[in-house]
Amino acid sequence: MRKLSVKFMGDLVNSDGVLHPILTQVKKDHTLMLAIRESYINIYYRGGNILKIKEYNKGFYQASFDDQYNKSGLHIPDSPTEIKQQNDSRSWIDSFPSRKNIMDEYFSTHGKAEREFQQLIARENNNSAISNESEYFISDIEVAEPNARFDIMAIRWLAAHRKNGSNCKAALIEMKYGDSALTGSAGLLKHLKDMEKLVSNQESYVRLLETMESQFNQLDELGLLKFNKGTSNAKVKLNADEKPEVIFILANHNPRSPKLKTILSDPEIDKYAQSQLFDLKFYVASFAGYGLHAKCMLPLVEFLKLL
Numbered sequence: 001m002r003k004l005s006v007k008f009m010g011d012l013v014n015s016d017g018v019l020h021p022i023l024t025q026v027k028k029d030h031t032l033m034l035a036i037r038e039s040y041i042n043i044y045y046r047g048g049n050i051l052k053i054k055e056y057n058k059g060f061y062q063a064s065f066d067d068q069y070n071k072s073g074l075h076i077p078d079s080p081t082e083i084k085q086q087n088d089s090r091s092w093i094d095s096f097p098s099r100k101n102i103m104d105e106y107f108s109t110h111g112k113a114e115r116e117f118q119q120l121i122a123r124e125n126n127n128s129a130i131s132n133e134s135e136y137f138i139s140d141i142e143v144a145e146p147n148a149r150f151d152i153m154a155i156r157w158l159a160a161h162r163k164n165g166s167n168c169k170a171a172l173i174e175m176k177y178g179d180s181a182l183t184g185s186a187g188l189l190k191h192l193k194d195m196e197k198l199v200s201n202q203e204s205y206v207r208l209l210e211t212m213e214s215q216f217n218q219l220d221e222l223g224l225l226k227f228n229k230g231t232s233n234a235k236v237k238l239n240a241d242e243k244p245e246v247i248f249i250l251a252n253h254n255p256r257s258p259k260l261k262t263i264l265s266d267p268e269i270d271k272y273a274q275s276q277l278f279d280l281k282f283y284v285a286s287f288a289g290y291g292l293h294a295k296c297m298l299p300l301v302e303f304l305k306l307l
Contacts, residue, residue: 021090156245174188
């Protein structure tokens with residue numbers, strides 16, 4: 001399960017924890033995102049991994065940066081590979097500007113627009129000026145499961161239902177950037193087939209929901225979610241018997257192109273719109289931006305009317 005140990009959490013949260021400077025920097029720098037993995041964290045910048053911190057039983061953390069980003073041969077700061085004290089964490093923080101520059105160089109020729117927008121969606125809904133108004137909170141991005149890969153895991157928690165953490169629903173989100181991403185091996189239809197396999201496998205789907213619950217609650221403990229819980233301090237609980245939402249976010253569709261309407265008019269797509277396993281939805285922005293609300297999620301028949 002993608003979850004951090006009690007010690008890992010303490011070293012991030014406590015003011016004297018060896019990783020506390022890293023968490024503090026993530027909170028101050030909105031170009032960064034912390035993602036929880038199994039016994040490690042990724043710190044994302046522009047959708048790429050600027051720092052991986054893995055816990056070891058020997059009482060230290062291993063820190064690493066993917067040198068594959070440095071195609072231009074720029075100078076890479078000499079940061080400690082083991083974090084044993086706060087100064088080691090501060091050394092990594094001091095290196096972030098140089099590492100960001102290396103990643104900017106890489107992305108200038110190896111762009112990953114979808115990943116950048118995934119991180120933007122997470123920031124908008126989890127930790128921004130409007131996140132308290134959001135009804136979808138992002139627990140993870142770049143999700144890889146045995147039966148499916150998808151972009152974003154989210155928890156739908158309606159604004160009117162915040163007193164009870166059981167009033168939540170899983171939302172499995174796929175983002176497509178531009179019309180060229182709508183077909184092929186990673187197109188809309190292939191994604192729906194994968195979602196059907198994922199949700200129909202009860203054992204793996206229950207594990208996925210448990211992961212989402214854990215990630216959400218730990219992100220909340222880390223202070224990386226901004227929303228009004230009222231006085232209940234409710235913990236999120238997901239029900240495997242409740243249908244999840246499978247949501248497409250289609251960024252920068254060309255309205256002059258018939259491609260999207262043609263794809264969505266396929267009877268195969270309509271079959272998934274009638275699925276008993278999940279509710280198929282399409283995101284439509286509230287004028288502009290990526291704040292996610294229940295009213296912004298349209299069923300296929302309503303979405304087609306806009307095309």
